[in-house]
Amino acid sequence: MVAKMRKGNKKYKLRTKLTMSYLLIGLLCIIAITLVSNSFLERSFIRYVVRNQEIKNLGLVEQIVNHVDQNERWNTDWIASIGISALEQGMLLRVEKSSGEVVWDAYTHNSGMCEEMISHMALQMVDKVPSWEGEFTNTAYSLEREGRVFGKAVIGYYGPYYYSDTDAAFLDTLNHLLMIISLMTVCLALIVGAFMAKKISWPLSRVTEIADEISKGNYEARVEIRSNTAEIDTLISAVDDLAQTLEKQEQMRQKLTTDVAHELRTPLATLQSHMEAMIDGIWKPDVDRLMSCHDEIVRLSGLVGDLEKLAQYESEAANGVYEPFELSQCIEAQIKHFENAYHKKNMQISFEKGEDMLVNGNKNQISQVVINLLSNALKYSHEGDTVIVRTFVKQNRACFSVEDFGEGISEAHLPHIFERFYRADPSRSRITGGAGIGLAITKAIVTSHHGKIEAACIREKGTTFTVELPIYKGRG
Numbered sequence: 001m002v003a004k005m006r007k008g009n010k011k012y013k014l015r016t017k018l019t020m021s022y023l024l025i026g027l028l029c030i031i032a033i034t035l036v037s038n039s040f041l042e043r044s045f046i047r048y049v050v051r052n053q054e055i056k057n058l059g060l061v062e063q064i065v066n067h068v069d070q071n072e073r074w075n076t077d078w079i080a081s082i083g084i085s086a087l088e089q090g091m092l093l094r095v096e097k098s099s100g101e102v103v104w105d106a107y108t109h110n111s112g113m114c115e116e117m118i119s120h121m122a123l124q125m126v127d128k129v130p131s132w133e134g135e136f137t138n139t140a141y142s143l144e145r146e147g148r149v150f151g152k153a154v155i156g157y158y159g160p161y162y163y164s165d166t167d168a169a170f171l172d173t174l175n176h177l178l179m180i181i182s183l184m185t186v187c188l189a190l191i192v193g194a195f196m197a198k199k200i201s202w203p204l205s206r207v208t209e210i211a212d213e214i215s216k217g218n219y220e221a222r223v224e225i226r227s228n229t230a231e232i233d234t235l236i237s238a239v240d241d242l243a244q245t246l247e248k249q250e251q252m253r254q255k256l257t258t259d260v261a262h263e264l265r266t267p268l269a270t271l272q273s274h275m276e277a278m279i280d281g282i283w284k285p286d287v288d289r290l291m292s293c294h295d296e297i298v299r300l301s302g303l304v305g306d307l308e309k310l311a312q313y314e315s316e317a318a319n320g321v322y323e324p325f326e327l328s329q330c331i332e333a334q335i336k337h338f339e340n341a342y343h344k345k346n347m348q349i350s351f352e353k354g355e356d357m358l359v360n361g362n363k364n365q366i367s368q369v370v371i372n373l374l375s376n377a378l379k380y381s382h383e384g385d386t387v388i389v390r391t392f393v394k395q396n397r398a399c400f401s402v403e404d405f406g407e408g409i410s411e412a413h414l415p416h417i418f419e420r421f422y423r424a425d426p427s428r429s430r431i432t433g434g435a436g437i438g439l440a441i442t443k444a445i446v447t448s449h450h451g452k453i454e455a456a457c458i459r460e461k462g463t464t465f466t467v468e469l470p471i472y473k474g475r476g
Contacts, residue, residue: 013201014197014200014201014204015194015197015198015200015201016197017197018193018196018197018200018201019190019193019194019197020193021193022189022190022192022193022196022197023186023189023190023193025189026185026186026188026189026190026193027186027189029185030182030185030186034178034182037178038178041174045167045171049167053157056089056091057091057139057141057155057157058141060082060086060091060093060153060155061141061143061153063082064079064082064095064143064153065143065144065145067079067082068143068145068150068151070145072097072150074097074103076103076104079095079103079104080104080109083095083104083105083106083109084109086106086155087106087109087110087113087114087117090117090121090157091155091156091157092106092107092114092117092118092155092156092157093105093106093153093154093155093156094106094107094153094154094155094156095143095151095152095153095154096151096152096153096154097150097151098149098150098151098152103151106156118136124168136156136157137156137157138154138155138156139154139155139156139157140152140153140154141153141154141155200229200232203223203225203227203229203232203236204232204235206223206225207223207235207236207239210222210223210239210243211239214239214242214243214246219243219244219246219247219250220243220247221243222240222243222244223236223239223240224240252419252420255419255420255421260307260421264300264303267296267297267299267300268296268300270292270293270296271293271296271297274289274292274293274296275293303437306437306438306441307437309368309441310420310437310440310441310444321362322360322361322362323360323361323363324358324359324360324472324474325358325359325361325363325366326356326357326358327357327358327359327366327391327398327400327469328353328354328356328357328391330363330366330367330370331351331370331389331391331400332351332353333367334367334370334371334374335349335351335370335374335389337371338371338374338375338378341378342378342387345378345381345383346383346384347378347381347383347384347385347386347387348385348386348387349374349386349387349388349389350386350387350388350389351389351390352388352389352390352391353391354390354391354392354393355391355392355393357391357393357398357471358398358471358472359398359449359469359470359471359472360470360472361449361469362449365445365448365449366445366449366469368441368442368445369442369445369446369453369467370400370402372438372439372441372442373402373442373465373467374387374389374402375438376402376438376439376465377402377404377406377463380404380406380407380463381404381405381406381462382405382406385404385405385406386405387402387403387404387405388401388402388403389401389402389403390403393471394468396471397451397468397469397470397471398468398469398470398471399466399467399468399469400466400467401464401465401466401467402464402465403462403463403464403465404462404463404464405461405462406462406463408457408458408461408462408463409455409457409463414455414457417439417455418439418440418442418443418453418455419440420437420440421437421440446467446469449469449470450469450470451467451468451469451470452467452468453465453466453467453468454466
């Protein structure tokens with residue numbers, strides 16, 4: 001059921017989603033601006049029409065007053081022309097004297113035209129403003145001069161407001177203009193959206209392609225582009241770093257396979273040749289032959305044991321029990337165990353003990369670090385040399401160093417000495433008996449204790465290994 005639901009969910013590209021989001025934002029902005037602008041313009045235009053109608057009415061009254069002389073003689077021809085002009089503007093004029101006598105009346109002049117005009121005005125307003133609730137209105141104005149009233153003018157028009165043909169044409173033009181602007185805004189939103197979507201999605205598409213290549217085992221693939229968007233640039237860097245790390249791990253895996261095969265090949269070949277010689281009767285299975293085979297088996301067992309230790313120390317889940325212990329005492333105990341081996345090679349160990357330091361860790365594992373470093377110094381030092389062991393505090397960390405005065409390690413080999421099966425001088429591995437795992441185990445232990453180990457050397461003047469561990473400060 002879940003699989004069917006997942007299959008039914010249609011997937012859209014990020015570029016499409018971004019483009020549509022820009023378009024949606026543009027449409028929402030257009031709708032909001034249109035609603036606000038229409039509401040504002042409508043109210044403003046209505047106020048303008050009402051005010052303009054009042055101005056027209058007062059203008060008609062003033063014209064009529066100007067065509068009545070001081071003796072109240074009415075210029076009926078001019079008043080008739082004023083009435084006709086008003087009729088053409090959608091206003092029905094009726095002029096009366098103070099006695100009630102009608103001077104001019106639009107209905108009397110042309111009643112058919114008046115009815116047609118009123119019907120046209122009503123239809124036009126309903127067409128332009130469906131919610132319009134206006135009606136035909138008559139407003140009376142007094143005709144007076146110097147405070148004396150000599151008549152009145154009754155002006156009929158649709159109120160409270162009415163859109164003339166000119167007003168309607170203006171509103172139509174304005175609406176068309178808004179539509180054009182809206183269409184241009186939509187087009188601009190599409191263009192900008194498509195551009196921004198491409199700019200954002202293209203690096204992500206490239207990251208997806210490289211991630212797919214990495215998943216197929218092509219660890220050399222890199223995104224090799226940059227983005228000015230911080231999150232995308234961080235993602236690109238993370239994918240490139242991941243590819244680089246996986247490439248190194250793959251190289252290490254291949255190297256490990258090659259090294260293990262190389263280390264196993266020699267003792268196995270020796271065992272095979274010895275066994276075949278004894279089976280074929282070439283050699284007698286005496287004690288010396290069997291001891292030689294036994295030595296090779298012991299060497300194989302030691303190699304397998306070292307690999308097991310390395311895997312154990314590199315696993316965070318196998319660090320064992322941590323407890324506080326005195327670092328100098330731990331080192332001093334291991335030095336005593338090595339005194340006899342150093343004496344046989346006519347060598348000495350000098351211990352320069354610093355202040356007492358507590359560290360929190362697995363004492364057996366730290367002892368193994370000391371054993372590996374002392375053993376390494378013993379193997380690669382000359383007879384009569386002295387190995388110096390020091391303990392000290394550096395930057396609030398517990399430190400100890402093992403310094404020998406042997407041949408040293410060249411700068412080319414120094415960065416690789418903590419790698420599995422790496423030996424600066426492979427030709428001497430058979431003499432010293434090392435498989436190149438000891439320093440790898442040492443670093444794994446130190447790293448698991450949140451410390452670090454460094455090597456410094458001068459060619460033909462010796463090597464110094466320095467180990468730093470966190471000082472134990474107690475609980476709470």
